[in-house]
Amino acid sequence: MAKVTMQEISKLAGVSPATVSRALHSPHLVRKDTRERITRAMEKSDYVYNATAGDLSRKRSSMIGVIIPTTKSLVFSTSLLAIQEAAQENNFSIMAGSSKYDLETESALISQFQERRPAGIILTGFLKGQQASIKRLIRNGMPCVVIWDKLADPDLSYVGFDNFKATYAVTEYLISLRHRRIGLIIGPYSKVDRVRRRLEGFLAALKDYGLPHHPRMIIEKEPTLIDGKEAMARLMDMPERPSAVLAASDTLAMGAMAAVRDMDLGVPENVSIAGFDDIDIAAYSNPPLTTVRVPAYEIGRLAVKVILDMAKTGDLRAQHYCLDTSLIIRKSCRKLQKNET
Amino acid sequence: MAKVTMQEISKLAGVSPATVSRALHSPHLVRKDTRERITRAMEKSDYVYNATAGDLSRKRSSMIGVIIPTTKSLVFSTSLLAIQEAAQENNFSIMAGSSKYDLETESALISQFQERRPAGIILTGFLKGQQASIKRLIRNGMPCVVIWDKLADPDLSYVGFDNFKATYAVTEYLISLRHRRIGLIIGPYSKVDRVRRRLEGFLAALKDYGLPHHPRMIIEKEPTLIDGKEAMARLMDMPERPSAVLAASDTLAMGAMAAVRDMDLGVPENVSIAGFDDIDIAAYSNPPLTTVRVPAYEIGRLAVKVILDMAKTGDLRAQHYCLDTSLIIRKSCRKLQKNET
C-alpha cells in the first residue's frame, strides 16, 4: 500500500529528497513556493510518510510502550486513555500490552517493546523481581517510568500516589466509624509491590489504633468481581464476622456487595464496605460506594510528559511525582452505635 | 540502548549477517552448531533484534492497528484484550487508539497507523462517512476488518454480530413480558451505523407486534453512566412513563438503574430495565441486569486471525463472520399482570 516514496515526490516537485524531508519536518527551512510545490506533489500522489524508515534513519522511534495489568479494569483503562491521548497529541503512537500480573508475560512484553526501540516505556507498578531488569533498561538509555505507585528506590522514575497512605486513610475512616473487626479483600500483594503497600497501610492503621489483627480476615485474591464475591462470602461466614470490609479495589468491592445481597443482607446495615480506585461506576452502585479516588487520568498524561521529556533531553535522571488521592464518602459505610459491635 | 547489531553478532560468531538473520527467523535452515554459536554470541552481547529495521527491509511491519470507540467501556476493553493476546502470540504488537465516536479523531488515528505500514487495521464498527476511506485503504492493499457489526457491504470484512437481530430479540422479550410502553436509551446512532442498527431492531420489533411508537421515548445519548441516568430521569418524568426501558448498552443501563433508585423507586417493581453487552459487572448489579451477551472476546481473537491471514496470503477478499449473541435473563425485568399497564 501507499508505495509512493519521498524519492518520487522529490522528482515530481523537482527538488531533492532532502528538501522534501525538510518540508515535512522543518518547513521553515524551505522556501514557501518550493514547499507548496512539494505539498501539491504529495497530495496528488497520495503520499503517506513512512515512519518506519524515518525511525530507522533517525535511530529512535516515535512510539511509547505501555504495560498495564489488565485492560479489564476500568481504572487502568482510564490511565491508558490518557496516555494514548497525550501521545497522539505529540504525534507518538502507543504500543499497549497487559501483564495480567504475570512476570513472564510482563518480561515478554518488555522484550517485544524493546525490539521497536521505543522512545520510552511506561509500566504500571511492577512485579516483584522486575526491578533489576528495569534498572538495566534505564542504564541502557531507555526512558522508563513506573505509574500507580510511589517508589522507594530513588533511581526509578514514577508518577503515582502513596498507596500506603491512601489505604491508611480509608482504614482510619472505617475505624472512626467505630468498626473494630475490619476485613480486607486485596489483590495479589505477594506478587505486586504496589498492592503490598496497600496491605501495609491497612495493617499500620489497625496497629496505630490498637485494633486486633485477624490474619484470617485478610484475603488475597485476583482483582475480579467473582473473587471479590467469594472472598466476601468467606468473610461473612466467619463466626465473628467483620462489621466492615475494605476491598482494595472497586472491582473487588462490587463483587463483595453482590455477596452480601445474595445472603439477603444489606450494605451498610449489616456490613460496611469501602473500595479503592473510584471507578466511574462506583458512584452508581447500590448503595453508592465509599472509596478512594485515584488520579488515573492525570497519572497517564503526566507519565507521557515525563517520557517525552526524557527522550528529548536525553536526561534520564529519575523524576518523581506523587499525586493526591482523596476519600470519597458515599453510602456503603455506616457508623456503629456506641454499644454495637 | 542495545546498540549491538546483527553485523557484530555475525562477526562474533564468525558467520555472515544473513546467517544470523536465518538463525533468528528460520532456524531450520541453519546447521545446529552454527545456530548455537550465534545464540551464544547474542546472549553474550545482549543483542536485541531491531524490528524497525526488519520491518523496513521486509516492507511490512509486525504491528496491527486497532481502533476502539473508547477504552472506558469494559466491553470494548475485552475485545482489545483479546486482540492484544492473539497478536502477542503471533509476535505482533498492537497500536491502539480510541476514536471517541469522533470522525476526525478516527481519521487521524488511521493516518497515524498508516505511517507505520501495519500488517492490518481493526476498526470497531465505524463512523458514518468513513466507509469510502476504508475501502480505499483496502484497495491500496491494507488488510482491514471491522468488528462489532455485521456489514451489508460485501466488500468489507467483518467479525461481528447482528445488532439488529439482537436488539429485536431483547425487545421481543420485553414485549413477551406484556410491556407495551417501552422506552429506549441508545448511543450515538446518528453517527454510528452499528448503533443505528440497534435502533432499527427495536423499532422493527415494536412494529411487528403492533405496538405504538413514541418518538419521545427514544433518547439518544453518549454511552456513559451519567447520560444513562439523565435519560432515565427524563423517561420517568413523562406523564405516561414507560413500564420497561431498553438501554442499548449496559453502561447506559447502570446509569438508568441509578436514576430509578434516586427516585426511591425499584427495578423491576416500578420499571423494568434491560441492557446490552453483558459487561462483567452486569451480573453483579443490584438487581442483576437482564441483557444481551456479546462475544467480545471471540470477536477480538478472530479479528486478529483474519488480519494475519490476509497479511500472510495477500488475499484481501472480504471475510465475514457473524457470531451469536444471547439473551441473558436476570432480574431487572418483570412480567406485567394481565390488567396491569
Added chain:
DNA sequence: TTGTAAGCGTTATCAT
C-alpha cells in the same frame, strides 16, 4: 548450509 550484495525509505552531514 552459508555468503554476497543490493536494496528498504528515510535522515543527517557536508557542501554549494
Added chain:
DNA sequence: ATGATAACGCTTACAA
C-alpha cells in the same frame, strides 16, 4: 535555501 551522499540495521535473491 537546496543538493549529494552516506548511513540506519535488517532481509532476500542469487550464488557458491
